[in-house]
Amino acid sequence: MARQLSPVGLEFIESAPLRLVFAREVRASPEVVYRALADEVTDWPRWFTAVTLCRPTDGGKGREVHLKGGTRFQESILVAEGPERYAYRIDESNAPGLRALVEEWRLTPAGPGTRVQWTFAADGTAVFRGTLKLGRAGLGRAFRDAVTALDRRLAAAGA
Numbered sequence: 209m210a211r212q213l214s215p216v217g218l219e220f221i222e223s224a225p226l227r228l229v230f231a232r233e234v235r236a237s238p239e240v241v242y243r244a245l246a247d248e249v250t251d252w253p254r255w256f257t258a259v260t261l262c263r264p265t266d267g268g269k270g271r272e273v274h275l276k277g278g279t280r281f282q283e284s285i286l287v288a289e290g291p292e293r294y295a296y297r298i299d300e301s302n303a304p305g306l307r308a309l310v311e312e313w314r315l316t317p318a319g320p321g322t323r324v325q326w327t328f329a330a331d332g333t334a335v336f337r338g339t340l341k342l343g344r345a346g347l348g349r350a351f352r353d354a355v356t357a358l359d360r361r362l363a364a365a366g367a
Contacts (some may be wrong), residue, residue, distance in 0.1 A: 210280065210300045214308040214331070218286055218295060221312050225330035225335050228344055230351040231325040234359035238315040238322045242291035244358060245313050255361050256354040270294060279303050291315055291332050305336030 222229075234241060235251035244251065249271055265282070273281040278359065282300040287293055295312035296367035314325040330340060340347075 212300055213298055213306060215299070216297060216310060216331075218310070218312075220297075220308060220310045220331075221295070221329045224308070224331055226330045226332075226340055228328040228330075228340070228347060229325065230328075230348050231323060232352055232355045233318045233321055234355060234362070235321040236362040238291035238317060241281035241322045241324060241358070241363050243295065244362060245249045245315075246276070246290060246294045247310055255355070255357040256287055256350075257282050258350050258354070270299075282333070286321050287312075300310045301366065303336075305339075307331045307333070307336075313349065326351050 216224075229231075236244075244255075249262045249264055252259045252273075257264075258275050259273060260276055261272065263272050264270070265272050266284075267288075269285055271281075271283040271285070273283060280302050281298045283296040284299050286295045286297050290319075292315055293312065294315075295310060298306070298309040301309075308331040310329045312327040312329070314327070316323045316325075332335070332340070
């Protein structure tokens with residue numbers, strides 16, 4: 209059963225009880241990476257294997273996301289400042305123990321490519337926070353694998 213989460217704002221990225229930050233460089237420009245993140249949302253399952261469905265909602269102001277294992281999110285886009293920043297809040301989810309979640313993608317030029325930084329800012333029950341801390345390595349691996357797959361996909365497309 210889906211539950212409403214706390215309607216936190218961008219400030220939550222810095223104040224969240226649990227913040228996980230991951231970064232990786234890719235060969236594509238920030239503009240190309242931003243387009244893949246923010247504009248081509250239906251393609252996320254092609255490069256982020258944990259995602260089974262991602263589609264825009266509310267005229268592009270939100271997203272519906274399904275993950276492997278059955279977790280589902282209804283999201284609101286908080287900021288879409290191409291090509292530097294893309295962030296969204298989870299408004300509704302069936303994830304047990306989750307109270308609030310904001311994810312932010314920051315893109316900065318890095319040589320001929322882009323440094324991609326993903327911040328996962330969350331709050332939840334003690335069990336949820338503990339599980340997420342224990343799962344940090346797996347979440348980091350999922351991020352690395354996803355960004356590596358995105359990099360390959362963009363290179364193959366000539367981006």
